[in-house]
Amino acid sequence: MISTKDRIASDLERSFAALGFAEQGVEALRAEADVSLRTLYKHFPSREAMIVGALEHRDVTYSRWLEGGPEDGAAHVLHPLVRLGDWLAEVANTGCLFLNAWAQYPDSAAIAAVVRDHKARLADEFRQRLARVVPGQDTGHLAETLFLLHEGMTQAARLQGREIAYDAAMQAARAALAAANIH
């Protein structure tokens, strides 16, 4: 049983992803979610809350998107980057939804918090996968590099095309893993 709030959050996420955060007012969001204005405001008491709700929803969907993959070796660590490549192939290429939101509302503490939270979780994903492949080894620096490549691929995809960005990121990632003797 999916709650009304979750359904609206999903629609908001889709809507913001498609048209950005500035180009549509609350009325347009209401129409996209196909609810009354009152109901929309009951679940998300301000426009800012709608943005936060959409970002939180994407945080969950993207985490699920990264799950799974090969269970050992470099491929286990690289899986999130491969999945990002898949993601970029599916959606319109508008960069990172979180960073776009943050760029637009740099003074909103609530938005900054959800962005930092999401990115911290993402960096942790790489740390955990590295810990599984080479347990006990200090891989903090390597995890940061993989995270940086994730961010770089996201931005480069809209500037130079998905394939180029994917190839460049994957090659750099493989080289970094190889230098740490992870194959």
Next chain:
Amino acid sequence: MISTKDRIASDLERSFAALGFAEQGVEALRAEADVSLRTLYKHFPSREAMIVGALEHRDVTYSRWLEGGPEDGAAHVLHPLVRLGDWLAEVANTGCLFLNAWAQYPDSAAIAAVVRDHKARLADEFRQRLARVVPGQDTGHLAETLFLLHEGMTQAARLQGREIAYDAAMQAARAALAAANIH
């Protein structure tokens, strides 16, 4: 002799960089540039034109910022990344001004054009430096990787801190160059 328009553009760049594109209206920009509203609109006939003017100004200042550096070897190629690190140490950490603008106005052709232009010039900077160090060699793919690291460092700096982002990007860049036998 610096023109009035250039002086205003410089103020606009500073203003947008400090406070973002959404948080200040035309009146705030006018105050920052210390001109009358009429003069501001004479040089930049719309708010969008003010944004474009600010971005064009930064395109020039950042190109100048990257100039020079060591004249041979890997250090010649890496110089723009080093300079980006210096840049990130000096300015407030708000990501890439161009991508922030684009995120906010995804439908503006004029803004999209100046963003693409700037990023193309940046990618070319890496290509030219590679061509100088290993003339005749096909380094297209390597240039894309360095460009991706540039974008990644910019974004990662606001998420994980400047030093971490700088170290991660430089390490990945050195590994990529070493793999191509550039030292």
Next chain:
DNA sequence: CGACAGGTATAGTGATCGCTCTACTTTTTC
């Protein structure tokens, strides 16, 4: 001198937008 290019100062305008309020209906729950 006098024309004029380019500046200042600022009030006003029309449109948009976030949000609320009123009045009513449907669904759920005990």
Next chain:
DNA sequence: GAAAAAGTAGAGCGATCACTATACCTGTCG
């Protein structure tokens, strides 16, 4: 089956904002 919870429809308010219009000043140059 009644009450309460949750939904719909949509008009309207107050504030903001991009942009314009009016009226005036000033330094330069033929």
